[in-house]
Amino acid sequence: MAEDPEEGMLSWDETVFRDEHVFEIDYVPEVFRHRESQLQTLQYALRPAVRGNRPLNAMVRGPPGTGKTTAVQKLFGELGAQTGVRTVRVNCQHDSTRYAVFSRIFEAIFDYEPPSSGISFKKLFNQVTDKLVEREEVLVVALDDVNYLFYENEASDTLYSLLRAHETHAGAKVGVILVSSDLDLNVIEELDGRVQSVFRPEEAYFPVYDRTEIASILGDRVKAGFRDGAVSTELLDRVSEFTADAGDLRVGIDLLRRAGLHAEMRASPVVEEEDVDAVSEEAKHLHLARRLDGLTENERALMEVVADHDGERAGDVYEVFSERTDLGYTRYTEIVNKLDQLDLIRAEYESLEGRGRSRVLSLEHDPGAVRERL
Numbered sequence: 001m002a003e004d005p006e007e008g009m010l011s012w013d014e015t016v017f018r019d020e021h022v023f024e025i026d027y028v029p030e031v032f033r034h035r036e037s038q039l040q041t042l043q044y045a046l047r048p049a050v051r052g053n054r055p056l057n058a059m060v061r062g063p064p065g066t067g068k069t070t071a072v073q074k075l076f077g078e079l080g081a082q083t084g085v086r087t088v089r090v091n092c093q094h095d096s097t098r099y100a101v102f103s104r105i106f107e108a109i110f111d112y113e114p115p116s117s118g119i120s121f122k123k124l125f126n127q128v129t130d131k132l133v134e135r136e137e138v139l140v141v142a143l144d145d146v147n148y149l150f151y152e153n154e155a156s157d158t159l160y161s162l163l164r165a166h167e168t169h170a171g172a173k174v175g176v177i178l179v180s181s182d183l184d185l186n187v188i189e190e191l192d193g194r195v196q197s198v199f200r201p202e203e204a205y206f207p208v209y210d211r212t213e214i215a216s217i218l219g220d221r222v223k224a225g226f227r228d229g230a231v232s233t234e235l236l237d238r239v240s241e242f243t244a245d246a247g248d249l250r251v252g253i254d255l256l257r258r259a260g261l262h263a264e265m266r267a268s269p270v271v272e273e274e275d276v277d278a279v280s281e282e283a284k285h286l287h288l289a290r291r292l293d294g295l296t297e298n299e300r301a302l303m304e305v306v307a308d309h310d311g312e313r314a315g316d317v318y319e320v321f322s323e324r325t326d327l328g329y330t331r332y333t334e335i336v337n338k339l340d341q342l343d344l345i346r347a348e349y350e351s352l353e354g355r356g357r358s359r360v361l362s363l364e365h366d367p368g369a370v371r372e373r374l
């Protein structure tokens with residue numbers, strides 16, 4: 001008897017997923033394992049807010065994909081349910097100036113954006129703080145990816161305004177949680193003395209998950225996201241190993257989703273090793289893609305120029321860059337430093353024959369992989 005070629009295949013409305021949303025970036029997992037001590041530290045810092053007092057400030061550090069944002073989202077979810085506490089999480093990769101941070105806070109408090117005609121920072125600040133005092137609300141602000149405020153030289157001013165709000169507005173109660181994934185950045189040391197003197201945070205460190213922890217977390221995700229039997233234990237082990245090598249849980253979650261989509265494309269009701277292999281290259285470059293995504297037009301332009309002039313002197317690269325953007329050398333150097341801090345490029349002094357010492361710019365990633373994602 002001839003085999004039915006369609007047997008075991010998926011029709012259009014069939015899927016390997018039970019709930020694909022489980023693999024999206026904005027999904028907050030129901031079960032949040034292996035972070036008990038970190039959550040405790042943060043709860044301790046925030047507890048005074050529930051009683052209507054100013055909370056302690058906190059500092060959350062750890063490599064990418066270790067659950068820092070999720071911890072804040074979980075706690076804010078609980079705190080936000082309490083009357084009298086206003087929580088705001090600002091993604092500093094997108095809002096990387098003091099003005100932008102306060103615009104987000106304004107929006108959270110008033111439920112609409114500040115006037116687009118633009119008002120002065122002072123007005124914005126006064127409206128926010130007046131409202132807090134009037135409503136007797138405690139404000140807790142999480143500056144997520146705060147490293148971006150440092151790259152833009154905005155960190156000290158932003159923190160100064162937040163931490164000293166009560167000096168200009170008696171009764172204002174503001175607490176701050178800083179979240180940084182740049183372990184090379186010494187946050188406290190980089191702040192101005194005037195901010196350091198008022199910023200003594202509780203610290204919570206988020207280390208990378210080991211392989212067993214990764215397997216248990218991804219196991220939860222598979223259960224919630226895939227249909228029964230679509231992902232075998234062996235396949236999950238393989239994905240966990242790959243994720244542990246990358247050190248970032250996000251890579252594993254992304255890999256599961258892509259592999260699921262790939263299985264569907266083959267019309268297979270089961271995700272197989274070949275699906276994982278086919279998509280692992282893309283998942284590996286997840287970090288790179290995320291970092292490139294957050295760059296401004298000029299920063300992208302410089303990435304393109306460095307990709308074309310990999311390993312050349314900073315002065316020579318500037319010649320090409322300035323033709324494309326009209327930016328001056330000072331701004332150029334600032335962008336070079338930011339891309340260097342983001343580990344997108346390396347800017348190192350080298351002795352060049354007959355030319356003394358000079359900075360040389362090279363890409364941290366494969367130029368082809370960079371160009372594809374710009």
Ligand SMILES: Nc1ncnc2c1ncn2[C@@H]1O[C@H](COP(=O)(O)OP(=O)(O)OP(=O)(O)O)[C@@H](O)[C@H]1O
Pocket residue numbers: 024025027028029031032033034035062063064065066067068069070071145180181206217249250253
């Ligand atoms: N313990 C955990 N249990 C379940 N899911 C987790 C856990 N930790 C992290 N995740 C998931 O891993 C992904 C990355 O987590 P998260 O965004 O919280 O990391 P992060 O440390 O803030 O990363 P980054 O520094 O890059 O912003 C998210 O999809 C999150 O849901």
